[in-house]
Amino acid sequence: MEFLNALFTAAFDNNIVFVQMVGMVSVIVLALRPQDSVRFGLALWAASAVSGIVGWPIYYLLLQPWGLDYLAPMAYLLVSATCVFLVGAVATARKPLEERRGAMAMCTIVALNACTLAVPLSNAAAGCEFPVGVGTAVGAGLGAFIAVVLFAGVRNRINESQVPAVLRGLPISLVTASIMCLAFFGVSGALSGLFV
Amino acid sequence: MALNSYIAAERQKRLEALLGTPTFLVVAGALPGLAVANNLEQGFAIGAVTAVAIVAMALLVPVINGFTNWITRIPVALVVSAAVVGVCQVAVYVADPAISEALGMYLPLVATNALVMTFVAKSTFAVSPAKSTLATAVFAAVCALAALTFVGLANGILSAGEIFGLTAYEIAETPIAVFGKPAGSLLLLALVAVFTQSLEGGLFKAPEAASDGGEE
Secondary structure, eight states, rough: HHHHHHIIIIIIIIIITTSSOHHHHHHHHHHHHHHHHHHHHHHHHHHHHHHHHHHHHIIIIITTTOOOOOGGHHHHHHHHHHHHHHHHHHHTSSSSHHHHHHHHHHHHHHHHHHHHHHHHHHHHHOOOOHHHHHHHHHHHHHHHHHHHHHHHHHHHHHHTSBBBBGGGGGGHHHHHHHHHHHHHHHHHSTTTTTTO | OOOHHHHHHHHHHHHHHHHHHHHHHHHHHHHHGGGOOOSHHHHHHHHHHHHHHHHHHHHHHHHHHHHOOOOHHHHHHHHHHHHHHHHHHHOOOOOEEEEEEHHHHHHHHHHHHHHHHHHHHHOOOTTTTTTTTHHHHHHHHHHHHHHHHHHHHHHHHHOOETTTTEOOOOOOGGGGGGGGGHHHHHHHHHHHHHHHHHHHHHOOOOOOOOSSSSEE
């Protein structure tokens, strides 16, 4: 139950993109077409979950007992980037060159996304148990996936509308993101405590 | 189904049009610190750390490229970026522990953004007449600092009615206090983006001819 509670809290109440405002640059740049956003969202979900799950034992079993908390960001970035590139290389080992290049480009974008660092950092700051940490990691990834897909869908609709010239491009994307932040703020609290 | 080459080319063109503008540099530099730019001091602190990190990584990435290959480049660059931001974090803690506590996990997150900004400065955009990665990075750093400081100042005024430590009047209970939330910070950044875009035609390269309707 703690796992499910943490998962839904991280995905909706404390959404990593539109409530905590982490990783928003990638979302705004890459959520152009809904089809691309699903692929990117899934990659981000996997990377966030893996970085959170791997980051918990690194902090609580290695860094904290030895008083090396200040090394946490470096350790998280190194481990998560290594995992992301390793998985990408293994998954595309027998694929054509073009597909491997595309996968490596996606791995670079995912490794540079702030979500992969924010998830283990927030787990470390919260001082949670492992099941809660796993739930938070998976939930944060799910929240990022939902945020990316929803934003791409809304943006696709905006592309079909008449937007004033002064707002075209990044300004309207930021206004859209602002309204989506308000929407997530409105549903916060609806799912917390559901599985207690 | 394989991605149609025309769709891929069109997507790439849209991305280049989005990334190759000063507005993107301003927005991308300021976005990660937006959540904690709740008052002038915090906005300036996170802006300063972002600026230092961007310039430091613009200087260090060419050195890192010299002794890494394509698979180790990103992890090494990320660790170096995290180290630079760690030093900045200590500096902020020494300057004001309360602000360091308030900035929380958003300080280390500047590490990833600094690297992203360096790659953007290197690959897609160079400010005329400098036309170098370092000059573009310095421009991005200054813009990020200015944008975050402005957003922090505006948030402080609109959410708590405070300006330079003085409380003008209590507006925290009024609807305008939403500007203290992330949604309002994004609206303020959109205002900054509108301002930067309006300058683009005059000071920087002319934007693409506007199409009829739509986002482009």
